[in-house]
Amino acid sequence: MRTKEYVLLLGAERHLRERAFSGAKQATDLPIWAATKDAVRNLNRTFDNMISADPRDPESLLATIRAHAAQGWHPRVIVPFDDWTVASANPVNRVLGLSGLDAATVTNTRDKWSMKQALLAAGVQTPRSHLVQSDQELLEAVEAIGLPVVIKPYDFGGSVGVVLAATREEAVAGFAESRAVVAQYGSSYNISGDKYLVEQFVDSDDEVSVEVLCGVDRAQALTVTEKYLSRPPWFAEVAHLVPSHRAGDRVLTDLAERACTALGIDRGIAHVEIKFAADGTAWVIEAAARPAGDAVMDQIEKAYSLNPYRLHVGSYLGFDLLDVARKAVPTKSSAIAYLQASSGQIEDIFDEKPLPPEVRSINISAKRGDFSQVTKNNLTLGEGFVELEWDELFSEKTMLPVTVAKQLADQIFVTSDAAGE
Ligand SMILES: Nc1ncnc2c1ncn2[C@@H]1O[C@H](COP(=O)(O)OP(=O)(O)OP(=O)(O)O)[C@@H](O)[C@H]1O
Ligand SMILES: [Mg+2]
Secondary structure, eight states: OOOEEEEEEESTTSTTOTHHHHHHHHHOSSOEEEEETTTTTSOOTTSSEEEESOTTOHHHHHHHHHHHHTTTEEEEEEEEOSHHHHHHHHHHHHHHTOOOOOHHHHHHHHOHHHHHHHHHHTTOOOOOEEEESSHHHHHHHHHHHOSSEEEEETTOOTTTTOEEESSHHHHHHHHHHHHHHHHHHGGGGTOOOOOEEEEEOOOOSOEEEEEEEEETTEEEEEEEEEEEEOSTTOOOEEEEEESOTTTTOHHHHHHHHHHHHHTTOOSSEEEEEEEEOTTOOEEEEEEESSOOSTTHHHHHHHHHTOOHHHHHHHHHTTOOOHHHHHHOOOOSEEEEEEEOOOSEEEEEEOOOSOOOTTEEEEEEOOOTTOEEOOOOSTTSOTTEEEEEEESSOOSSOOOHHHHHHHHHHHHHEEEESSTTO
Protein backbone atom coordinates (compact mmCIF):
# COMPACT_ATOMS: atom_id res chain seq x y z
CA MET A 1 0.00 0.00 0.00
CA ARG A 2 1.28 3.49 -0.82
CA THR A 3 2.25 5.42 2.32
CA LYS A 4 0.51 8.74 2.75
CA GLU A 5 1.57 11.18 5.46
CA TYR A 6 -0.15 13.83 7.50
CA VAL A 7 0.66 16.24 10.34
CA LEU A 8 -1.50 15.73 13.42
CA LEU A 9 -2.23 18.82 15.53
CA LEU A 10 -3.38 18.14 19.11
CA GLY A 11 -5.21 20.88 21.01
CA ALA A 12 -5.40 23.10 17.90
CA GLU A 13 -9.09 22.24 17.57
CA ARG A 14 -9.76 24.39 20.66
CA HIS A 15 -11.39 27.83 20.64
CA LEU A 16 -8.89 30.69 20.07
CA ARG A 17 -6.30 28.35 18.51
CA GLU A 18 -7.92 28.45 15.06
CA ARG A 19 -4.92 30.18 13.47
CA ALA A 20 -2.85 27.03 14.11
CA PHE A 21 -4.24 25.50 10.92
CA SER A 22 -3.16 28.42 8.77
CA GLY A 23 0.31 28.44 10.38
CA ALA A 24 0.67 24.69 9.81
CA LYS A 25 -0.29 25.16 6.14
CA GLN A 26 2.47 27.75 5.80
CA ALA A 27 4.95 25.29 7.33
CA THR A 28 4.20 22.27 5.13
CA ASP A 29 2.32 20.94 2.13
CA LEU A 30 1.27 17.83 4.04
CA PRO A 31 -2.41 17.45 4.97
CA ILE A 32 -3.19 18.91 8.41
CA TRP A 33 -5.27 16.68 10.66
CA ALA A 34 -6.74 17.24 14.11
CA ALA A 35 -8.41 14.99 16.68
CA THR A 36 -11.66 15.30 18.60
CA LYS A 37 -13.58 12.78 20.65
CA ASP A 38 -16.41 12.48 18.17
CA ALA A 39 -15.42 13.76 14.76
CA VAL A 40 -18.81 12.84 13.30
CA ARG A 41 -20.77 15.08 15.65
CA ASN A 42 -18.04 17.76 16.05
CA LEU A 43 -16.56 18.02 12.59
CA ASN A 44 -14.38 21.09 12.15
CA ARG A 45 -14.22 21.61 8.39
CA THR A 46 -11.13 23.81 8.55
CA PHE A 47 -8.83 20.84 9.02
CA ASP A 48 -8.03 18.58 6.08
CA ASN A 49 -9.29 15.70 8.20
CA MET A 50 -10.47 15.13 11.76
CA ILE A 51 -10.02 11.80 13.49
CA SER A 52 -12.24 10.54 16.29
CA ALA A 53 -9.89 10.32 19.28
CA ASP A 54 -9.55 12.14 22.58
CA PRO A 55 -6.53 14.42 21.98
CA ARG A 56 -5.66 14.17 25.68
CA ASP A 57 -5.75 10.37 25.83
CA PRO A 58 -2.75 8.43 24.40
CA GLU A 59 -4.65 5.10 24.19
CA SER A 60 -7.50 6.64 22.26
CA LEU A 61 -5.06 8.42 19.93
CA LEU A 62 -3.01 5.27 19.31
CA ALA A 63 -6.07 3.19 18.47
CA THR A 64 -7.35 5.71 15.93
CA ILE A 65 -3.92 6.43 14.42
CA ARG A 66 -3.42 2.67 13.94
CA ALA A 67 -6.80 2.31 12.27
CA HIS A 68 -5.75 4.98 9.76
CA ALA A 69 -2.32 3.35 9.34
CA ALA A 70 -4.15 0.25 8.15
CA GLN A 71 -5.49 2.48 5.34
CA GLY A 72 -1.95 3.67 4.50
CA TRP A 73 -2.06 6.99 6.42
CA HIS A 74 0.83 7.72 8.82
CA PRO A 75 1.57 10.83 10.92
CA ARG A 76 4.88 12.51 9.98
CA VAL A 77 4.81 14.38 13.26
CA ILE A 78 2.38 15.02 16.13
CA VAL A 79 2.33 18.62 17.35
CA PRO A 80 0.86 19.53 20.77
CA PHE A 81 -0.66 22.97 21.41
CA ASP A 82 -1.56 22.86 25.11
CA ASP A 83 -0.32 21.35 28.38
CA TRP A 84 -2.64 18.35 28.21
CA THR A 85 -1.58 17.35 24.73
CA VAL A 86 2.13 17.87 25.50
CA ALA A 87 1.56 15.04 27.98
CA SER A 88 -0.55 12.83 25.68
CA ALA A 89 1.66 13.23 22.58
CA ASN A 90 4.72 11.88 24.36
CA PRO A 91 3.73 8.19 24.85
CA VAL A 92 2.12 8.16 21.39
CA ASN A 93 5.38 9.36 19.80
CA ARG A 94 7.36 6.77 21.77
CA VAL A 95 5.16 3.85 20.71
CA LEU A 96 5.08 4.96 17.06
CA GLY A 97 8.81 5.82 16.97
CA LEU A 98 8.15 9.47 16.06
CA SER A 99 10.31 12.37 17.16
CA GLY A 100 8.99 14.70 19.85
CA LEU A 101 9.79 16.21 23.23
CA ASP A 102 11.74 14.04 25.63
CA ALA A 103 9.78 12.37 28.46
CA ALA A 104 11.99 14.18 31.01
CA THR A 105 11.12 17.52 29.40
CA VAL A 106 7.42 16.72 29.59
CA THR A 107 7.82 16.00 33.31
CA ASN A 108 9.96 19.13 33.78
CA THR A 109 7.30 21.34 32.27
CA ARG A 110 4.16 19.63 33.59
CA ASP A 111 5.29 19.02 37.18
CA LYS A 112 6.10 22.35 38.79
CA TRP A 113 8.28 20.76 41.46
CA SER A 114 10.52 19.03 38.87
CA MET A 115 10.57 22.30 36.94
CA LYS A 116 11.89 24.19 39.96
CA GLN A 117 14.69 21.68 40.48
CA ALA A 118 15.74 21.82 36.81
CA LEU A 119 15.69 25.64 36.76
CA LEU A 120 17.65 25.97 39.99
CA ALA A 121 20.22 23.40 38.80
CA ALA A 122 20.82 25.57 35.73
CA GLY A 123 21.08 28.77 37.81
CA VAL A 124 17.80 30.23 36.53
CA GLN A 125 16.26 32.47 39.19
CA THR A 126 12.86 31.13 40.32
CA PRO A 127 11.00 31.65 43.64
CA ARG A 128 12.04 29.28 46.45
CA SER A 129 9.45 26.62 47.16
CA HIS A 130 8.51 23.56 49.21
CA LEU A 131 6.31 20.62 48.25
CA VAL A 132 3.58 19.92 50.81
CA GLN A 133 0.74 17.45 51.33
CA SER A 134 -0.62 18.32 54.79
CA ASP A 135 -1.40 21.33 56.97
CA GLN A 136 1.62 20.56 59.10
CA GLU A 137 3.98 20.50 56.11
CA LEU A 138 2.33 23.69 54.88
CA LEU A 139 3.05 25.51 58.15
CA GLU A 140 6.64 24.23 58.17
CA ALA A 141 7.05 25.56 54.62
CA VAL A 142 5.57 28.94 55.63
CA GLU A 143 8.05 29.06 58.50
CA ALA A 144 10.99 28.29 56.21
CA ILE A 145 10.02 30.61 53.34
CA GLY A 146 8.46 33.50 55.25
CA LEU A 147 5.12 35.22 54.60
CA PRO A 148 3.47 36.05 52.27
CA VAL A 149 3.45 32.84 50.26
CA VAL A 150 1.78 31.58 47.11
CA ILE A 151 0.14 28.14 47.30
CA LYS A 152 -0.56 26.23 44.09
CA PRO A 153 -1.18 22.66 42.88
CA TYR A 154 2.03 21.19 41.40
CA ASP A 155 0.39 19.86 38.25
CA PHE A 156 -2.45 22.18 37.20
CA GLY A 157 -2.69 25.28 34.94
CA GLY A 158 -5.02 28.14 34.18
CA SER A 159 -4.18 29.67 37.59
CA VAL A 160 -6.64 27.19 39.10
CA GLY A 161 -6.09 26.93 42.85
CA VAL A 162 -3.25 29.49 42.89
CA VAL A 163 -3.74 31.53 46.08
CA LEU A 164 -1.85 34.16 48.01
CA ALA A 165 -1.60 34.02 51.80
CA ALA A 166 -0.31 36.81 54.04
CA THR A 167 -0.77 35.05 57.40
CA ARG A 168 -0.59 31.48 58.76
CA GLU A 169 -4.39 31.44 59.04
CA GLU A 170 -4.75 32.59 55.42
CA ALA A 171 -2.28 29.90 54.41
CA VAL A 172 -4.35 27.14 56.04
CA ALA A 173 -7.60 28.55 54.61
CA GLY A 174 -6.01 29.10 51.17
CA PHE A 175 -4.64 25.56 51.12
CA ALA A 176 -8.13 24.19 51.87
CA GLU A 177 -9.63 26.45 49.21
CA SER A 178 -7.04 25.43 46.64
CA ARG A 179 -7.73 21.73 47.31
CA ALA A 180 -11.48 22.36 46.98
CA VAL A 181 -11.07 24.16 43.63
CA VAL A 182 -8.78 21.41 42.36
CA ALA A 183 -11.33 18.78 43.47
CA GLN A 184 -13.96 20.65 41.44
CA TYR A 185 -11.98 20.95 38.20
CA GLY A 186 -9.17 18.39 38.55
CA SER A 187 -10.86 15.20 37.37
CA SER A 188 -11.87 16.67 34.01
CA TYR A 189 -8.22 17.67 33.46
CA ASN A 190 -6.56 14.47 34.77
CA ILE A 191 -5.04 16.31 37.72
CA SER A 192 -4.11 14.32 40.83
CA GLY A 193 -4.18 17.39 43.13
CA ASP A 194 -2.35 15.52 45.90
CA LYS A 195 0.66 17.81 46.23
CA TYR A 196 1.00 21.59 46.44
CA LEU A 197 3.85 24.04 46.14
CA VAL A 198 4.34 26.73 48.73
CA GLU A 199 6.36 29.52 47.15
CA GLN A 200 8.12 32.71 48.04
CA PHE A 201 5.88 35.56 46.78
CA VAL A 202 7.27 37.94 44.16
CA ASP A 203 5.32 41.03 45.14
CA SER A 204 4.44 43.18 42.12
CA ASP A 205 1.96 43.64 39.29
CA ASP A 206 4.73 43.57 36.72
CA GLU A 207 4.55 40.36 34.78
CA VAL A 208 5.32 39.28 31.24
CA SER A 209 5.47 36.12 29.25
CA VAL A 210 8.25 35.51 26.76
CA GLU A 211 7.32 33.49 23.69
CA VAL A 212 10.43 31.53 22.71
CA LEU A 213 11.23 29.38 19.69
CA CYS A 214 13.29 26.42 20.88
CA GLY A 215 15.96 24.31 19.22
CA VAL A 216 18.45 21.72 20.45
CA ASP A 217 20.41 23.38 23.28
CA ARG A 218 19.49 26.84 22.05
CA ALA A 219 16.46 29.07 21.94
CA GLN A 220 15.40 32.41 20.50
CA ALA A 221 12.82 34.76 21.99
CA LEU A 222 10.22 35.81 19.43
CA THR A 223 8.48 38.43 21.54
CA VAL A 224 7.58 39.56 25.04
CA THR A 225 3.90 39.81 26.03
CA GLU A 226 2.80 42.29 28.70
CA LYS A 227 0.36 40.60 31.07
CA TYR A 228 -2.40 42.23 33.07
CA LEU A 229 -3.62 40.36 36.17
CA SER A 230 -6.80 40.49 38.24
CA ARG A 231 -6.52 42.01 41.69
CA PRO A 232 -4.90 40.02 44.57
CA PRO A 233 -5.41 37.48 46.04
CA TRP A 234 -6.33 36.07 42.61
CA PHE A 235 -3.96 35.81 39.69
CA ALA A 236 -6.22 35.47 36.67
CA GLU A 237 -4.86 36.97 33.48
CA VAL A 238 -7.27 39.67 32.27
CA ALA A 239 -5.36 41.08 29.27
CA HIS A 240 -2.25 40.50 27.14
CA LEU A 241 -0.47 43.07 24.95
CA VAL A 242 2.08 42.30 22.22
CA PRO A 243 4.79 43.49 22.03
CA SER A 244 5.57 44.51 25.60
CA HIS A 245 7.71 47.66 25.84
CA ARG A 246 10.33 45.26 27.28
CA ALA A 247 10.54 43.17 24.10
CA GLY A 248 14.07 44.41 23.38
CA ASP A 249 15.37 43.71 26.91
CA ARG A 250 18.17 41.17 26.32
CA VAL A 251 18.58 40.33 30.02
CA LEU A 252 14.93 39.35 30.13
CA THR A 253 14.89 37.37 26.88
CA ASP A 254 18.19 35.62 27.81
CA LEU A 255 16.61 34.50 31.09
CA ALA A 256 13.61 33.06 29.22
CA GLU A 257 15.84 31.33 26.68
CA ARG A 258 17.97 29.83 29.47
CA ALA A 259 14.81 28.56 31.20
CA CYS A 260 13.82 26.70 28.02
CA THR A 261 17.19 25.04 27.52
CA ALA A 262 17.37 24.18 31.25
CA LEU A 263 14.10 22.26 30.90
CA GLY A 264 15.27 20.49 27.73
CA ILE A 265 12.64 22.07 25.46
CA ASP A 266 14.27 21.41 22.09
CA ARG A 267 11.48 22.19 19.61
CA GLY A 268 8.44 24.34 19.13
CA ILE A 269 7.32 27.57 20.73
CA ALA A 270 7.50 27.74 24.52
CA HIS A 271 5.74 30.13 26.89
CA VAL A 272 7.84 31.46 29.78
CA GLU A 273 6.18 33.46 32.56
CA ILE A 274 8.38 35.99 34.35
CA LYS A 275 7.54 38.34 37.18
CA PHE A 276 9.55 41.37 38.29
CA ALA A 277 10.14 42.16 41.96
CA ALA A 278 9.90 45.77 43.15
CA ASP A 279 13.69 46.14 42.68
CA GLY A 280 13.32 45.06 39.03
CA THR A 281 14.79 41.55 39.48
CA ALA A 282 13.23 39.04 37.12
CA TRP A 283 11.96 35.71 38.50
CA VAL A 284 10.87 32.79 36.30
CA ILE A 285 7.44 31.69 37.55
CA GLU A 286 7.10 28.81 35.11
CA ALA A 287 7.71 27.69 31.55
CA ALA A 288 5.46 25.61 29.32
CA ALA A 289 6.60 23.58 26.29
CA ARG A 290 3.77 24.86 24.08
CA PRO A 291 2.54 28.14 22.62
CA ALA A 292 0.68 30.62 24.86
CA GLY A 293 -3.10 30.28 24.98
CA ASP A 294 -5.66 33.10 25.23
CA ALA A 295 -5.08 34.05 21.57
CA VAL A 296 -1.67 35.56 22.43
CA MET A 297 -0.40 33.90 19.23
CA ASP A 298 -3.05 35.84 17.27
CA GLN A 299 -1.84 39.10 18.80
CA ILE A 300 1.71 38.21 17.69
CA GLU A 301 0.45 37.53 14.18
CA LYS A 302 -1.17 40.98 14.06
CA ALA A 303 1.79 42.85 15.60
CA TYR A 304 4.52 41.09 13.57
CA SER A 305 2.61 40.06 10.40
CA LEU A 306 3.96 36.56 11.13
CA ASN A 307 1.89 33.55 12.12
CA PRO A 308 3.90 32.06 15.03
CA TYR A 309 2.16 28.69 14.63
CA ARG A 310 4.14 28.38 11.39
CA LEU A 311 7.31 28.41 13.51
CA HIS A 312 5.84 25.96 16.03
CA VAL A 313 4.79 23.36 13.45
CA GLY A 314 7.87 24.00 11.26
CA SER A 315 10.13 23.38 14.24
CA TYR A 316 8.38 20.06 14.98
CA LEU A 317 8.96 19.13 11.34
CA GLY A 318 12.70 19.66 11.89
CA PHE A 319 13.19 23.07 10.23
CA ASP A 320 15.60 25.50 11.90
CA LEU A 321 13.59 28.72 12.08
CA LEU A 322 15.40 30.46 14.94
CA ASP A 323 16.65 33.15 12.56
CA VAL A 324 13.10 33.90 11.46
CA ALA A 325 12.17 34.45 15.11
CA ARG A 326 15.28 36.60 15.71
CA LYS A 327 14.58 38.85 12.75
CA ALA A 328 10.84 39.33 13.37
CA VAL A 329 9.99 43.04 13.70
CA PRO A 330 6.72 44.38 15.15
CA THR A 331 4.92 47.23 13.41
CA LYS A 332 1.79 47.46 15.59
CA SER A 333 0.58 46.74 19.11
CA SER A 334 -2.16 44.17 19.54
CA ALA A 335 -4.02 43.11 22.68
CA ILE A 336 -6.74 40.82 23.96
CA ALA A 337 -8.66 41.81 27.09
CA TYR A 338 -11.51 40.15 28.93
CA LEU A 339 -14.82 41.91 29.35
CA GLN A 340 -15.91 41.82 32.96
CA ALA A 341 -19.39 42.96 33.97
CA SER A 342 -19.76 44.29 37.50
CA SER A 343 -20.95 41.58 39.93
CA GLY A 344 -24.60 40.71 39.89
CA GLN A 345 -27.17 39.33 37.52
CA ILE A 346 -26.88 40.56 33.93
CA GLU A 347 -30.18 42.32 33.19
CA ASP A 348 -29.34 43.71 29.79
CA ILE A 349 -26.65 43.60 27.11
CA PHE A 350 -26.18 46.55 24.72
CA ASP A 351 -23.81 45.29 22.08
CA GLU A 352 -24.89 47.34 19.07
CA LYS A 353 -23.36 50.69 20.04
CA PRO A 354 -20.52 52.06 17.88
CA LEU A 355 -17.13 50.76 18.93
CA PRO A 356 -13.87 52.73 19.26
CA PRO A 357 -11.56 52.43 16.23
CA GLU A 358 -8.95 50.34 18.07
CA VAL A 359 -11.43 47.46 18.46
CA ARG A 360 -10.57 44.70 15.99
CA SER A 361 -13.04 42.14 17.31
CA ILE A 362 -15.45 41.71 20.17
CA ASN A 363 -17.02 38.53 21.44
CA ILE A 364 -19.72 38.48 24.10
CA SER A 365 -20.31 35.08 25.67
CA ALA A 366 -22.68 36.12 28.49
CA LYS A 367 -26.44 36.04 28.10
CA ARG A 368 -29.20 37.98 29.85
CA GLY A 369 -29.89 36.36 33.22
CA ASP A 370 -26.33 35.09 33.73
CA PHE A 371 -24.56 35.93 36.96
CA SER A 372 -21.33 37.84 36.59
CA GLN A 373 -18.51 36.74 38.87
CA VAL A 374 -15.18 38.36 39.45
CA THR A 375 -12.69 36.27 37.54
CA LYS A 376 -10.71 34.02 39.85
CA ASN A 377 -8.89 31.79 37.41
CA ASN A 378 -8.31 31.45 33.70
CA LEU A 379 -11.00 28.83 33.22
CA THR A 380 -13.82 31.33 33.83
CA LEU A 381 -12.96 34.24 31.64
CA GLY A 382 -15.48 36.95 32.26
CA GLU A 383 -18.38 37.79 29.96
CA GLY A 384 -16.44 37.87 26.69
CA PHE A 385 -13.35 39.44 25.22
CA VAL A 386 -12.21 42.24 22.98
CA GLU A 387 -9.20 42.41 20.66
CA LEU A 388 -7.53 45.80 20.19
CA GLU A 389 -4.97 47.16 17.81
CA TRP A 390 -2.87 50.35 17.69
CA ASP A 391 -0.56 51.57 14.92
CA GLU A 392 2.14 52.37 17.44
CA LEU A 393 4.63 50.58 19.66
CA PHE A 394 4.42 51.61 23.32
CA SER A 395 7.65 52.66 24.98
CA GLU A 396 6.31 52.16 28.51
CA LYS A 397 3.61 50.07 30.17
CA THR A 398 0.19 51.14 28.92
CA MET A 399 -3.00 50.34 30.79
CA LEU A 400 -5.08 50.87 27.60
CA PRO A 401 -6.09 47.18 27.17
CA VAL A 402 -7.62 47.17 30.65
CA THR A 403 -9.16 50.66 30.53
CA VAL A 404 -10.73 50.21 27.08
CA ALA A 405 -12.13 46.80 28.11
CA LYS A 406 -13.57 48.30 31.30
CA GLN A 407 -15.25 51.17 29.41
CA LEU A 408 -16.74 48.71 26.94
CA ALA A 409 -17.94 46.34 29.65
CA ASP A 410 -19.58 49.22 31.54
CA GLN A 411 -21.30 50.34 28.33
CA ILE A 412 -22.44 46.85 27.31
CA PHE A 413 -23.56 45.10 30.51
CA VAL A 414 -26.29 46.25 32.88
CA THR A 415 -26.19 44.24 36.09
CA SER A 416 -28.39 44.34 39.15
CA ASP A 417 -26.04 44.97 42.04
CA ALA A 418 -27.93 43.19 44.76
CA ALA A 419 -28.43 39.92 42.90
CA GLY A 420 -25.77 37.26 42.83
CA GLU A 421 -23.75 38.65 45.72
N1 LIG B 1 5.72 32.84 43.55
C1 LIG B 1 4.92 33.72 43.00
N2 LIG B 1 5.02 35.04 43.25
C2 LIG B 1 4.19 35.95 42.71
N3 LIG B 1 3.18 35.62 41.89
C3 LIG B 1 3.03 34.32 41.57
C4 LIG B 1 3.88 33.30 42.09
N4 LIG B 1 3.47 32.11 41.61
C5 LIG B 1 2.41 32.37 40.83
N5 LIG B 1 2.15 33.69 40.79
C6 LIG B 1 1.08 34.36 40.03
O1 LIG B 1 0.07 33.42 39.76
C7 LIG B 1 -0.05 33.19 38.34
C8 LIG B 1 -0.37 31.74 38.10
O2 LIG B 1 0.64 30.92 38.65
P1 LIG B 1 1.28 29.74 37.79
O3 LIG B 1 1.70 30.27 36.48
O4 LIG B 1 2.31 29.06 38.61
O5 LIG B 1 0.01 28.79 37.68
P2 LIG B 1 -0.74 28.17 36.43
O6 LIG B 1 -1.97 27.58 36.96
O7 LIG B 1 0.21 27.32 35.67
O8 LIG B 1 -1.09 29.44 35.58
P3 LIG B 1 -1.43 29.64 34.06
O9 LIG B 1 -1.76 28.33 33.43
O10 LIG B 1 -2.55 30.61 34.15
O11 LIG B 1 -0.19 30.27 33.49
C9 LIG B 1 1.27 33.66 37.78
O12 LIG B 1 1.14 34.08 36.43
C10 LIG B 1 1.62 34.82 38.70
O13 LIG B 1 0.91 35.99 38.35
MG1 LIG C 1 1.25 30.11 34.64
